[in-house]
Amino acid sequence: MNRPLTRLALALSVAVALAACKPQAPAEPAASTPATEPAAAAAVDPAPAAADAMPASLPFDQKGFAGTFKGTLPCADCPGIDTTLVLNADGTYTLDTVYQGKPGAFSTDGTWTTEAGDKTVRLDPNSKSEQDRLFAIASNGELKALDLQGQPLPDTHPHSLLRDGAATP
Numbered sequence: 001m002n003r004p005l006t007r008l009a010l011a012l013s014v015a016v017a018l019a020a021c022k023p024q025a026p027a028e029p030a031a032s033t034p035a036t037e038p039a040a041a042a043a044v045d046p047a048p049a050a051a052d053a054m055p056a057s058l059p060f061d062q063k064g065f066a067g068t069f070k071g072t073l074p075c076a077d078c079p080g081i082d083t084t085l086v087l088n089a090d091g092t093y094t095l096d097t098v099y100q101g102k103p104g105a106f107s108t109d110g111t112w113t114t115e116a117g118d119k120t121v122r123l124d125p126n127s128k129s130e131q132d133r134l135f136a137i138a139s140n141g142e143l144k145a146l147d148l149q150g151q152p153l154p155d156t157h158p159h160s161l162l163r164d165g166a167a168t169p
Contacts, residue, residue: 063089065114069143069161074153078102085123085135085143085161087112093123095133120150135161 066089072080082098093112098105110125114137121143123133134150135143141163145153153159 062087062091065137065140068164070164071158071161072100073097073145073159073161074157075099080157083161087121095123116150120146 066087069085069087071083073083075081079100082100084096086094086096088094091111091113093110095108096105097107108123108125108127108130110123110127112121112123114120115122119137121135121137123135125132131148134146134148136146136152138144138160143161145159145161147153
């Protein structure tokens with residue numbers, strides 16, 4: 001009577017191993033007596049790997065990275081450009097700029113995405129007469145302006161936007 005139960009347990013072990021699509025799994029259940037332990041271990045192993053992958057992407061997720069960034073960017077013919085960039089969780093943005101020593105303020109809006117393995121933010125303006133703008137993600141609290149080709153600007157002038165509240169404690 002134990003023989004039919006053993007064969008049934010062995011058949012179930014092989015079926016579970018094949019369903020898990022692991023080539024080495026069929027050999028393991030046949031060698032071990034308790035058939036359910038390897039299957040339980042196989043079911044537990046993928047979950048931590050998936051959980052480990054999620055936190056790495058959270059800081060650059062639109063909802064996780066959205067916020068307001070402020071700073072003064074370089075200007076060719078003025079002391080600087082006071083800049084406020086609002087990245088919304090829905091993938092839209094608003095960019096407000098004020099040229100120091102010049103009248104008027106400018107505002108653009110559009111959509112934003114991350115690129116280059118979540119290391120760059122691309123601003124795609126709604127007005128197609130304006131060019132896309134690129135910022136390197138230096139940290140969760142800092143964006144650095146890039147040139148039109150995505151290259152860093154010279155370090156001779158400040159070119160960082162800091163998360164609102166990050167500049168002062």
